[in-house]
Amino acid sequence: MITVETSCYHCGETCENTDILLDDKPFCCEGCKLVFELLNGNGLCTYYQLNGQPGAPQRSLARPDKFAFLEDEKIRQQLVQFRNDTHTHVTFYIPQIHCSSCLWLLEHLHKLDDGVQRVTVNFARKEAQVIFQQSQTSLRKVAELLTSIGYEPYISLQDLQHKKPAVNRQLIYQLGVAGFCFGNIMLLSFPEYFSGNGGMDTHLFRYLNLLLSLPVFLYSAQAFYRSAWGGLKHGFMNIDVPIVLAIIVTFTRSLIDIGTNSGAGYFDAMTGIVFFMLAGRVLQDKTYQGLSFDRDYTSYFPIAVTAIRGKKNVPVALPDIKEGETLLIHNNELVPADGILVKGSALIDYSFVTGEADPVPCLTGDLIYAGGRQLEGNIQLHTIKAVAQSYLTSLWNRQELQQDTHKQPSFIHLLGGHFTWVVLGITVLTAAWWGFHNPAKIWPSVTAILIIACPCALLLAASFTNGHILSILSRHKLYLRNAAAIERLAATDHIVFDKTGTLTDKQKAITVFNGRPLSRHERLQAAALAAQSTHPLSRMVRDFCGSNHIPVKDFEQVTGMGISGTVMKDTIRLGNAAFTDAAGIATTNGSVVYLSINGQVRGYFSIRNGYRTGIPSLILQLRKKYKLTVLSGDHARDESTLRKLMGAKATLRFLQQPQDKLDHILALQQQGQRVLMVGDGLNDAGALKQSDTGISLTEDSNNFTPASDGILAAANLPLLPHYIQLCKTSKRIILTSFIFSLAYNFTGLFFAVQGKLSPLTAAILMPASSISIILLTWSLSAMAGKKLHRKALQLTTDEDQSFACARS
Amino acid sequence: MSVIILLLGASLTVGIIFLVAFCWAVKSGQFEDDYSPAHRILFDEQANDQQP
Numbered sequence A: 001m002i003t004v005e006t007s008c009y010h011c012g013e014t015c016e017n018t019d020i021l022l023d024d025k026p027f028c029c030e031g032c033k034l035v036f037e038l039l040n041g042n043g044l045c046t047y048y049q050l051n052g053q054p055g056a057p058q059r060s061l062a063r064p065d066k067f068a069f070l071e072d073e074k075i076r077q078q079l080v081q082f083r084n085d086t087h088t089h090v091t092f093y094i095p096q097i098h099c100s101s102c103l104w105l106l107e108h109l110h111k112l113d114d115g116v117q118r119v120t121v122n123f124a125r126k127e128a129q130v131i132f133q134q135s136q137t138s139l140r141k142v143a144e145l146l147t148s149i150g151y152e153p154y155i156s157l158q159d160l161q162h163k164k165p166a167v168n169r170q171l172i173y174q175l176g177v178a179g180f181c182f183g184n185i186m187l188l189s190f191p192e193y194f195s196g197n198g199g200m201d202t203h204l205f206r207y208l209n210l211l212l213s214l215p216v217f218l219y220s221a222q223a224f225y226r227s228a229w230g231g232l233k234h235g236f237m238n239i240d241v242p243i244v245l246a247i248i249v250t251f252t253r254s255l256i257d258i259g260t261n262s263g264a265g266y267f268d269a270m271t272g273i274v275f276f277m278l279a280g281r282v283l284q285d286k287t288y289q290g291l292s293f294d295r296d297y298t299s300y301f302p303i304a305v306t307a308i309r310g311k312k313n314v315p316v317a318l319p320d321i322k323e324g325e326t327l328l329i330h331n332n333e334l335v336p337a338d339g340i341l342v343k344g345s346a347l348i349d350y351s352f353v354t355g356e357a358d359p360v361p362c363l364t365g366d367l368i369y370a371g372g373r374q375l376e377g378n379i380q381l382h383t384i385k386a387v388a389q390s391y392l393t394s395l396w397n398r399q400e401l402q403q404d405t406h407k408q409p410s411f412i413h414l415l416g417g418h419f420t421w422v423v424l425g426i427t428v429l430t431a432a433w434w435g436f437h438n439p440a441k442i443w444p445s446v447t448a449i450l451i452i453a454c455p456c457a458l459l460l461a462a463s464f465t466n467g468h469i470l471s472i473l474s475r476h477k478l479y480l481r482n483a484a485a486i487e488r489l490a491a492t493d494h495i496v497f498d499k500t501g502t503l504t505d506k507q508k509a510i511t512v513f514n515g516r517p518l519s520r521h522e523r524l525q526a527a528a529l530a531a532q533s534t535h536p537l538s539r540m541v542r543d544f545c546g547s548n549h550i551p552v553k554d555f556e557q558v559t560g561m562g563i564s565g566t567v568m569k570d571t572i573r574l575g576n577a578a579f580t581d582a583a584g585i586a587t588t589n590g591s592v593v594y595l596s597i598n599g600q601v602r603g604y605f606s607i608r609n610g611y612r613t614g615i616p617s618l619i620l621q622l623r624k625k626y627k628l629t630v631l632s633g634d635h636a637r638d639e640s641t642l643r644k645l646m647g648a649k650a651t652l653r654f655l656q657q658p659q660d661k662l663d664h665i666l667a668l669q670q671q672g673q674r675v676l677m678v679g680d681g682l683n684d685a686g687a688l689k690q691s692d693t694g695i696s697l698t699e700d701s702n703n704f705t706p707a708s709d710g711i712l713a714a715a716n717l718p719l720l721p722h723y724i725q726l727c728k729t730s731k732r733i734i735l736t737s738f739i740f741s742l743a744y745n746f747t748g749l750f751f752a753v754q755g756k757l758s759p760l761t762a763a764i765l766m767p768a769s770s771i772s773i774i775l776l777t778w779s780l781s782a783m784a785g786k787k788l789h790r791k792a793l794q795l796t797t798d799e800d801q802s803f804a805c806a807r808s
Numbered sequence B: 001m002s003v004i005i006l007l008l009g010a011s012l013t014v015g016i017i018f019l020v021a022f023c024w025a026v027k028s029g030q031f032e033d034d035y036s037p038a039h040r041i042l043f044d045e046q047a048n049d050q051q052p
Helices: A030-041 A046-050 A073-079 A100-107 A139-148 A157-161 A170-195 A203-220 A222-233 A240-259 A267-284 A391-396 A411-437 A439-452 A456-475 A483-490 A499-503 A520-530 A536-545 A615-625 A636-646 A658-670 A682-690 A714-753 A759-807 B002-027 B036-040 B045-049
Strands: A087-093 A116-122 A127-133 A304-309 A312-317 A326-329 A339-343 A346-349 A360-362 A379-383 A478-480 A494-498 A504-514 A553-558 A562-567 A570-575 A591-597 A600-611 A627-631 A651-653 A675-679 A693-698 A710-713
Touching (some): A046 A100, A073 A312, A100 A116, A170 A222, A170 B002, A203 A222, A203 A240, A203 A267, A222 A240, A240 A439, A240 A456, A267 A456, A267 A759, A411 A439, A411 A456, A411 A714, A439 A714, A439 A759, A456 A759, A483 A714, A494 A499, A494 A658, A494 A682, A499 A504, A499 A627, A504 A536, A520 A536, A536 A600, A600 A636, A627 A636, A636 A651, A658 A675, A675 A682, A675 A714, A682 A693, A710 A714
Parallel strands (some): A494 A627, A627 A651
Antiparallel strands (some): A087 A127, A116 A127, A304 A312, A304 A326, A339 A379, A346 A360, A478 A710, A553 A562, A562 A570, A591 A600
16 A cells, blocks of 8 residues: 655654645644744745755644743843843754754744844854844743744753853864964974085074974963873873973973074974874864753753742742742643642653653652653642752762762873883983993983884874764764763673663554454544543554544543543543453553443553664674673563563663662672663663763754763664774774884884984974874774764665565 | 065964964854854845745
């Protein structure tokens, strides 16, 4: 059967029914149509011409008073950046920004509201700075306008508590200065190199070189001084120590050479290595502006909630919520503080906090913990703790998460250390030999050795390789926090998975009907009824039975119980056991929806989360090389399936509290294992932080992930072994380049021990070795990247095939 | 020789001008968002009035 799928003109989603039309353009929902109408009416349809279907689905519309809190003076003051009598400047974080259409539309916001003066989008940060006149519009109106065109600003508690840190540009300035000085010194050294003996008078050039090298020595090289000093203070010789030694020795030697008029010095070589090393460092430290690896609970929480004070609903800033307050929690909102349910029936989704897959129904008088999400209807809550003392907040403020865990220093530092001792050994031997034969040559030979044998090639190889590997990984949607994470990921020998949301896909449910098989007629009836409710379980029943548009009469919804209605003259009830009079029928654990037709129980749907695509083959690959563990916050009902999947040797643990997960990781580490933890929720936050490498999984990069070493797009999880492989290759590339660079070092040493290292030799050797190392690491890592790319392609074609098989 | 000194002065001045320009560019944030300016320049102001 071939059906032509129509996709929404606004967002590109498949349209389930084709009756939402405007100007012959199909829309998937009223929300999308509404946005189109608004833009069309204001002559803003270029939005749709720049990119096809640029919008986001508008199925769930924000409630009208969502931004009421922006009228509160205190909150407003903390959000706006600048305000005078006429104008206000404010920056909103808008996760939805993703293409040039977004950019265009947002920067033409003044067409929709005359009060808006200018909007400037920072695409990398997904931020829009809005300047508006408060006489004509207000902060709330601007936020609501943005929401109405599908660009809802995300305003979290974090915006209230601390300002974003300023971007650190010092390294870039240092690089610029070093590049300028290096280039000019090279140029000014040419007369020296080629004038020979008794040629032109080169004194002026020498002094200029000295002058130009000062900014490099005193300013650009600061980063290395600081890191070397930091290492020495902790009694650890990192790779920056020998490099700083070489810089200082080169500078002193050159200064003395020029002062005593005995030579031109090695300023060109010195500024050259500083420049190249800084370039490597800039590349390696390139950060992902759109991502944050250090989120705490404040970025999950809304900035304000609705409190009921004297029968009136008032928006209150979250930090001002005290115990004994009554809060109104709307549908799909986060519970910000521990409280007792006083009104309404709650269905709380704790999956983010505990890893439990099923929503928990709560009755009046039950305790609801902060961090849960209310799923159906509005509820009222009587807070028993202030936000800062809530369960969720305390999870975050636990001791283990505050202290920086000690992580192994990189092998580069260890290797650099050994290298330095060898160099120092050669230096002492040379000094002794010359002391015996010709003491006048001690100084030139010793300084020359220290200059030529600095392990800058190793540092260069490491920083350029790491920088390139990081960018290759990010192209395949694994965003690592820093270069150190590459090495730790490569060293992994034990992989720990979370289950809910990591191995399983929250969006993908496996529904099974238990009982006498349903006829087609019965299926349609159940689907029609289920389609009337937005409850997640109803949605899954509908998807399972095949959606349709059969009309339902006498529809009734009893919150927390179920739904009923008349479909094709039969009374259908879907809901829990009490609602359908199905008590006594044995069921498996998990989410269950009973179906009764005309008062007769027909059976029940059992619904559980399905595993992500590609997981079985991923686990098969991983089983061969790594020890595996699954720590689940969920019930053990999936144990048999999971055991089959993970193999006999894997450790499976269920009902794990966040604390248990963390303890388990600690125990593994004490056995000397290097643990990679893959998780997604807040309940994994402790384990992610404690493990050697913590990777948090996200469905799309706009989502919020707990603090971790890396963020991985969920669809790319099956590539995990190849990521680890690439990280292992990274170490091999660094070592290969280092061995290659030793050839240069030995050539230099050959001249140096004889006290014959001329500035020209140094000036050729230094940049030549640096540039060839950079080219070597670059091409080797590009090759490794190609391999990863091939695997990724293979994976998508495999998926397409299995998808095709499943369909046919 | 004096000609060389003149040339030296000139070349260093040009170099310093470029260094200052670079620092200004970094300071004004031009290296932070490489997407929006590149696309902004392509937007056609006249296109707004057209209907699709």
